[in-house]
Amino acid sequence: MDILKVRDAADVEQVVRAALANEQPLEIIGHGSKRQIGQPTATNAVLDLSALNAVTSYEPNELIITVGAGAPLADVLSLIDSKNQHFAFEPMNPAALLGSGSDAGTIGGMLAAGLAGPRRIKDGGARDHLLGAHAVSGFGDSFKTGGRVVKNVTGYDLCKLLSGSWGTLAVMTEVTIKVMPRPECQRTLVLRGLDDIEAVRAMTAALGSPFDVSGVAHVPASSLRASDGALAALGAPQTALTLFRLEGITASAEHRAVSLTKMLAAFGAAETVSDDLSAPLWQAVRDVSPFAAAGRLGAWPVWRIVCPPAAGGRFGQALAHETGGEVLYDWGGGLIWAALPPAPDAHAALVRQRVEAVGGHATLIRGSEAIRQSIDVFQPQQSGVAALARRVKNSFDPKHILNRGRMMREAAT
Amino acid sequence: MTIMMPAADEAVLQRKDSIVAALRQIVPGEGVISSAAEMLPYESDGLTAYRQPPMVVVLPDTTEQVSQVLRYCHDNGIKVVPRGSGTSLSGGALPLADAVLLGLGKFKRIREIDFENRAVVTEPGVTNLAISQAVAHAGFYYAPDPSSQIACSIGGNIAENSGGVHCLKYGMTTNNVLGCEIVLITGEILRIGGKTAESAGYDLMGIITGSEGLLGVVTEITVRILQKPETARALMIGFPEVEAAGECVAKVIGAGIIPGGMEMMDKPAIHAAEAFVHAGYPLDVEALLIVELDGPSVEVDELIKRVEAIALGCGSTTCQISTSEQERALFWAGRKAAFPAVGRISPDYLCMDGTIPRGQLPLVLRRMQEMSAKHNLRVANVFHAGDGNLHPLILYDANQPGEIERAEAFGADILKLCVEVGGVLTGEHGVGIEKRDLMPEMFSDIDLAQQQRLKCAFDTQGLLNPGKVFPTLHRCAELGRMHVHGGKLAFPELPRF
Numbered sequence: 001m002d003i004l005k006v007r008d009a010a011d012v013e014q015v016v017r018a019a020l021a022n023e024q025p026l027e028i029i030g031h032g033s034k035r036q037i038g039q040p041t042a043t044n045a046v047l048d049l050s051a052l053n054a055v056t057s058y059e060p061n062e063l064i065i066t067v068g069a070g071a072p073l074a075d076v077l078s079l080i081d082s083k084n085q086h087f088a089f090e091p092m093n094p095a096a097l098l099g100s101g102s103d104a105g106t107i108g109g110m111l112a113a114g115l116a117g118p119r120r121i122k123d124g125g126a127r128d129h130l131l132g133a134h135a136v137s138g139f140g141d142s143f144k145t146g147g148r149v150v151k152n153v154t155g156y157d158l159c160k161l162l163s164g165s166w167g168t169l170a171v172m173t174e175v176t177i178k179v180m181p182r183p184e185c186q187r188t189l190v191l192r193g194l195d196d197i198e199a200v201r202a203m204t205a206a207l208g209s210p211f212d213v214s215g216v217a218h219v220p221a222s223s224l225r226a227s228d229g230a231l232a233a234l235g236a237p238q239t240a241l242t243l244f245r246l247e248g249i250t251a252s253a254e255h256r257a258v259s260l261t262k263m264l265a266a267f268g269a270a271e272t273v274s275d276d277l278s279a280p281l282w283q284a285v286r287d288v289s290p291f292a293a294a295g296r297l298g299a300w301p302v303w304r305i306v307c308p309p310a311a312g313g314r315f316g317q318a319l320a321h322e323t324g325g326e327v328l329y330d331w332g333g334g335l336i337w338a339a340l341p342p343a344p345d346a347h348a349a350l351v352r353q354r355v356e357a358v359g360g361h362a363t364l365i366r367g368s369e370a371i372r373q374s375i376d377v378f379q380p381q382q383s384g385v386a387a388l389a390r391r392v393k394n395s396f397d398p399k400h401i402l403n404r405g406r407m408m409r410e411a412a413t
Numbered sequence: 414m415t416i417m418m419p420a421a422d423e424a425v426l427q428r429k430d431s432i433v434a435a436l437r438q439i440v441p442g443e444g445v446i447s448s449a450a451e452m453l454p455y456e457s458d459g460l461t462a463y464r465q466p467p468m469v470v471v472l473p474d475t476t477e478q479v480s481q482v483l484r485y486c487h488d489n490g491i492k493v494v495p496r497g498s499g500t501s502l503s504g505g506a507l508p509l510a511d512a513v514l515l516g517l518g519k520f521k522r523i524r525e526i527d528f529e530n531r532a533v534v535t536e537p538g539v540t541n542l543a544i545s546q547a548v549a550h551a552g553f554y555y556a557p558d559p560s561s562q563i564a565c566s567i568g569g570n571i572a573e574n575s576g577g578v579h580c581l582k583y584g585m586t587t588n589n590v591l592g593c594e595i596v597l598i599t600g601e602i603l604r605i606g607g608k609t610a611e612s613a614g615y616d617l618m619g620i621i622t623g624s625e626g627l628l629g630v631v632t633e634i635t636v637r638i639l640q641k642p643e644t645a646r647a648l649m650i651g652f653p654e655v656e657a658a659g660e661c662v663a664k665v666i667g668a669g670i671i672p673g674g675m676e677m678m679d680k681p682a683i684h685a686a687e688a689f690v691h692a693g694y695p696l697d698v699e700a701l702l703i704v705e706l707d708g709p710s711v712e713v714d715e716l717i718k719r720v721e722a723i724a725l726g727c728g729s730t731t732c733q734i735s736t737s738e739q740e741r742a743l744f745w746a747g748r749k750a751a752f753p754a755v756g757r758i759s760p761d762y763l764c765m766d767g768t769i770p771r772g773q774l775p776l777v778l779r780r781m782q783e784m785s786a787k788h789n790l791r792v793a794n795v796f797h798a799g800d801g802n803l804h805p806l807i808l809y810d811a812n813q814p815g816e817i818e819r820a821e822a823f824g825a826d827i828l829k830l831c832v833e834v835g836g837v838l839t840g841e842h843g844v845g846i847e848k849r850d851l852m853p854e855m856f857s858d859i860d861l862a863q864q865q866r867l868k869c870a871f872d873t874q875g876l877l878n879p880g881k882v883f884p885t886l887h888r889c890a891e892l893g894r895m896h897v898h899g900g901k902l903a904f905p906e907l908p909r910f
Contacts, residue, residue, distance in 0.1 A: 061667045062770050062801075084669060120610055127616055128588050143863045144856070149768040150581070151800040151840040153574045153623050154848070154855055155882065156864045157587065160619025164611075181669030204529050210552065210640040212708065252712030259709075308608035310529035334610050361613035379613040384603045389614050391870035396863070398893065407614065 005048040009134060009142055009173040015047055016171065016401060017140035025404035028167040030070050030106030034113050036098050038166055038406040039377050040369050049108055052173055060085060063179050064131065064148055069108030069172040076107055080179050088180040089125050090117030092286050097302060098366055099293025108172050114164030115304075117286035118215035118245065121207065121331050127163035129178045135162065135170035138397025148176045161392070167403040169396040183214075183247035187257040188278040189270040190234065191242040196220060196320075196329070199242045200313030202267040203332040206244050207309070209263055211256040215245030217285045218329040220320070223339075227290040227297075230280035234273070243281060244270070285330055291339040293366070297326060300339040301346035301367040307360030309334035315358050323347050348375040355379070378407050415821055416504075416846050418465065419880045421511040425491055426468065432491060433469050436513070439481040444519075446470040455496070455514050459561070460504040460847055462763075462817060467494065467508030474519035476594060476602060476632040483630065484600025486513055492876050493598070495626040497537060497569030500561045502764055503845025505572060505625050505881060512879075515630060517568050523547050524633065530608045532591060534635050537568025541575070544636065553638040556583035559841070560749060571631050574623030576841035578674040578748075581799035582707075583639070585841065587622040594633035595621060598872045608635060620867065625843050626878040628871040642707035645673060646717055647741045650724045651698030651731035655679065658700035659774040661727040662798045665704065665720055666771070672720070673707040675799035676748050679778065682755065682793040682806070686747035689754035694747055695731045702798065703744050751795045752806065759791070759808035763820045767831030768802045768840035780830055781805060788823040790816070802840035803831070829854050844882045852884050861885075866892045 004026075006012050019026050025043040029035060030050055052068035055076070059065070060083040067076055073091065080086060092115040093104040104110075116125035132146030145158035161169060191202060199218035206213050219242075224235040235241045244260060246253045261270045273281065284290070291297050307315055312333025320327045325340035325347075340347045346367050355362045361379035364372065381389060390408070393400070400410065425432075433447045446452055447469045457464045473479045486493050492512035499506050508514045520536035523544065527533070528551055533544055541562040545554040558577035559565055565575065571593065576585045583589070592606025605621065606612035621628055652658040658677055665672065678686065678694075678701045687694040694701055702724070706716045717734055724732055735741035747754070755762050769777050778794065785792045791808040805827055809820040828838050828848065832855050838848045852861060861883060868875070869889035879886065 059770070059772075061663045062772060063666060114611075124584065124588050125611060127619055128584065137863055139863075141859045141863065143860045145860065145863075147768075147835075147837040147855075149770060149801050149836055149840070151576060151585065151768045151797070151802045152837045153576075153585075153841055153843055154838045155844065155852065155861075156620055156867055157574070157623050158620070158864070158867070160587065160616045160622075161867075163619075164616055169615075181666075181671065184669070207531060208528060208553075208640060210643050210709075212642075248708070249712055249715055251715055252709055255709050255711045306609045306611050306613075308530045308532075309610075310527075331610055359607045360609055381614050382604065384601050385605065385614070385617070388597075388603065388617065388870065392615055392617070392620075392867065395866040395870040395893075 002045045003048050004046065005051055007051055009136065012047065012136045012171050012173055013140055013142050016136050016138065019045065019401050020140050020399055023399060025401055028171050028403055030109040031072070031103050033095055033100055033103050033105035034109055036100060037113065037365055038372070039409055040373055041403050041406050043404060047171065049171070050106065055079065056174060063150065064176055065179055066148065066174065066176045067107050068174055069106065071107045073104040073107055073110050081182070084182045085179040086182045087129060087177065088119055088123035089129055090119040090286055091115065091126065092117050094287065094365065096292045096294070097288050099298065107175060111163050111172065111175060112165060112167045118217060118282050118330050121216065121334070122212070122214045123180070127160050130159040130163050130175060131178055132176040133159055133162055133172050134174040135172045137170045138399060138401045146176070150178055166406050168393060168407050169402065171402060185250045185253050185275055186245055186247045186278045187253045188273040188281055189244040189257060189260060189264065190273060191264065191268045191270050192239040194218070194240055194242050194267060196317040197313040198267060199240065199329065200310065200333040202242055202264055204310055205263065206260060207332045209260065211246065211260045213244050213260070214247045215243065215282055216332040218242045219290065220327065223290045223326040223328050225296070227295050229284050229289050231284045231289060234281065243285070245278065245282060288328060288337045290328060291326070291337060297339040300325070300341060301371065302365050303338040303340065303351055303362050304365045305336040305338060305351070305355055305360060305362040307334060307336065307355060307358050311358040312336055315354060319351065319354060322350065345375050346371050352379070376409060415818060416463070416850060418509060418846070419886065421509065425511045429468055435485055436469060436471050436482060439485065440471055440473050440478050444472045444474065455516070456508060458499040458501040458504060458506040460502055460507070460845065462811070463504050463507050463846065465508045465510060467514035468511055470514045470516060472516045472519050476596065479596045479630055479632055480600040480602050482513070482515060483596055483598050486876060487598045487600065487874070490874065490876070492879055494878050495630050497566035497572065498540070498564050500565040500569065501573060501843060501845060502766070503839065503843040503847040505843050505845040507846055509880065517566065520568070520632065527608065528553070531638050532608045532635050533638055534633065535567055537571070537631050537634060538566050541565050541567055541570055548638050552641050554641050555636055555638050556589050557586050560752070567634055567636065568631050571622050571634060572624065572626045573843040576802070578676060578797060581675060581797070582671050582673050587619060590618060590622055590634065590636050592618060592635040593621065593631045595629040595631050597629045598877050606635065625845060625882050627868055627882060628877065642673070644710045644713055645705055645707035645741060646713050647703055647705040647735045647744045648717060648720055649733045649744045650702040650704065650729045651695040652700045652702070652728065653698060653730050655700045655778050656775040657728045658702050659771070661702060661724050661729065663771055664723045664727065666799070668719060668723060670716055670719060672704050672799060674703070674705040676703045677701065677796040677798040678748065678751065679794040681791065682751055682795050685754040685758050685793060686751050689757055690746045690750050692743050692747035698730060703748055748795065755793050755806045755808065760810040760812065762809065763807040763824050765803065765805045765807065765824050765827050766839045766842035767828050767836055768800070769831050769834050769836035771798070771801045773834040773836070777803070777830060777834060781827060784823055784826050788819050790820055790823055801836065825851060846881055849882060850884050862887070862892055869893065
């Protein structure tokens with residue numbers, strides 16, 4: 001395996017051009033923390049961006065940071081934390097879920113994967129926070145898109161395409177990301193013992209309230225069994241947890257917690273958990289701790305299912321029932337994590353059939369290489385959309401040099 | 414009139430009668446307009462300095478008709494200019510002499526309101542404000558609020574990725590749209606996204622939003638709706654210097670406060686607005702800030718205090734805090750009427766739309782004063798201060814020979830300055846024709862080639878809205894050509910392990 005550790009954007013350009021001349025596909029990595037996600041890429045050459053790790057500029061008053069794509073996410077998070085700022089989309093750290101150590105990976109990987117956490121319902125995803133990028137296309141050309149300001153409609157918004165494209169369109173080398181003030185305080189309301197359908201009803205009510213909830217999640221009792229950490233401790237002994245997060249200045253979060261508690265009275269008496277005890281709960285939801293690779297369900301494949309939120313309860317309950325699997329709900333039911341018992345196709349046929357019926361889509365996030373080789377990891381799209389997506393891919397990378405086959409299965413060449 | 418549009422294709426013009434007849438087969442009755450008098454309302458959009466009658470206007474009322482019109486145009490090599498309400502300020506809907514103007518005005522039905530999933534499914538001709546009105550009874554609204562919201566269509570908002578005064582906190586159109594039905598120039602009908610927070614695969618919705626009608630024609634849109642904040646209050650703060658106002662904006666953001674809206678006006682804009690709506694604006698200040706806080710009243714009251722203290726620390730000389738909805742509306746009245754107010758003191762004005770890093774505001778305003786002297790034209794500034802989006806209004810008189818050219822040159826200088834200080838050419842109005850020829854100030858040939866390749870993925874013949882956004886048209890075959898650079902995958906100089 002060739003590992004090409006580039007030093008700067010010019011190196012990236014050179015490597016891609018050489019790869020192009022040789023029709024040699026490249027796997028693009030930062031720290032490689034999410035390499036187990038996606039279809040296995042057919043290549044023996046790796047372009048390693050981890051040395052592009054500089055913080056070019058950080059301007060807290062402008063609410064922006066510009067960094068190399070290889071900058072470690074953990075370092076960048078602690079830098080902006082020192083100014084009481086954060087990435088509002090709450091990027092997930094999938095390391096524990098994948099069993100790939102504890103490294104949260106790089107900024108480039110965070111954007112390419114676009115895995116947003118619980119606050120997505122309020123503040124959007126990675127795609128809503130990437131303001132500008134320098135990147136190298138599969139033509140071997142360095143280009144830039146977007147800018148360094150929040151409000152910008154100059155030209156096509158290629159940042160949206162690059163976010164969540166898993167490195168299949170272009171190699172990002174430097175990016176400008178919006179940062180936001182970190183809320184002063186947080187309160188989490190906890191309801192116990194709701195079934196999935198009641199829980200989604202309660203979450204729908206909260207999301208339809210003016211109380212500005214910034215997280216709504218439900219963990220069924222069976223998903224907590226034998227897991228450890230903050231969620232399991234709160235849920236002991238084995239009661240389902242429905243969580244509602246309120247953030248902001250203290251007086252406001254407290255006021256809204258009281259109002260929301262009243263509104264949810266029909267679903268039960270909510271307990272309130274504050275700041276230091278609240279934050280680990282949401283980190284556990286974000287990183288899907290109950291399904292961690294080191295836990296009881298570590299050997300089970302894990303799906304990430306996005307669906308219309310109000311449909312989530314019925315969908316999740318039926319899926320768990322039919323497969324004997326476990327589910328966890330985030331985004332008020334709009335995001336379902338499902339750990340399903342081992343099966344040759346990881347239950348792909350069933351999951352896909354069900355998710356299409358509710359207008360959602362599913363991605364296999366954890367699965368063996370053999371399974372990922374044999375099924376579509378990402379949701380297959382309707383033929384016209386799939387054809388358009390292929391034309392979009394070709395407009396950036398006509399020879400499929402970059403992460404060949406990672407998002408869309410293609411015939412080996 | 415310095416912007417050239419692509420030359421009309423004589424061969425197409427000669428086929429006009431047969432084209433009109435073919436379109437009438439697809440869209441019966443009054444849906445096809447070809448008489449010069451009836452096409453008059455369509456010859457311009459919000460950028461009124463430019464006018465051009467189209468070859469023919471088509472107003473379909475079903476997706477199937479849109480599909481058939483586009484397929485016909487595609488198969489016959491005829492250009493198409495899509496149009497919503499025609500309120501674009503950048504000339505995005507300016508017709509071409511040899512093109513079909515495709516109006517979506519008949520698509521004005523809201524198809525579904527889904528409170529449980531906090532989504533509205535609507536046709537593109539529905540106005541921005543009508544969506545908010547349709548869900549207001551349940552306490553919901555659609556957040557992006559461009560100043561033209563009473564008239565502009567949601568389809569046009571998608572095309573332009575429209576903003577508004579509240580987008581600092583609630584995002585632009587792109588942050589509030591979930592899905593769409595889009596018809597490609599081939600007539601193919603695709604569904605992108607839906608009632609889900611994210612769509613599968615590449616974020617095609619993200620690229621369609623803000624594509625200025627160059628990628629496809631949107632025939633249905635799913636937007637997300639939000640609960641209205643419990644309450645909103647505004648501060649109206651006057652400063653003796655623009656610098657102090659700019660510092661106040663930076664410090665509010667720096668203190669971790671994201672107001673619902675934060676607007677600035679300079680002296681000429683304040684005077685024009687006050688003379689027009691009598692909002693009680695102070696006339697002895699150089700800059701006026703309107704800061705709106707929204708949320709639960711306990712939060713709003715607390716943040717009002719914090720903002721007031723910051724303003725005092727920055728040397729504010731007047732500060733009024735709204736105590737009622739009427740008073741809050743009055744504070745906003747002058748700002749919202751700033752454009753027509755300036756229209757009263759000048760026969761014509763050009764509205765610019767650059768964005769700059771907030772910290773560069775004092776420098777940019779100073780340089781703008783120098784430019785005003787150089788071009789011998791007055792300028793008034795309104796400014797979405799929170800997100801750095803400037804709207805300089807250049808005052809001119811189209812009846813004076815040479816003034817529009819001077820105004821356009823002044824505008825170009827302002828936008829170049831925006832780019833020079835780290836900003837961009839357009840924050841919310843779009844490139845259209847207005848800023849098309851300035852694109853090279855911000856993007857290299859390579860940057861633009863990549864954008865145009867993406868256009869080719871949607872429209873290989875370049876038939877949709879040609880002459881907009883890109884200063885130079887290239888054939889797709891030319892853009893797709895690979896430059897095979899020599900080299901082997903050896904790279905002895907690169908570290909490896």
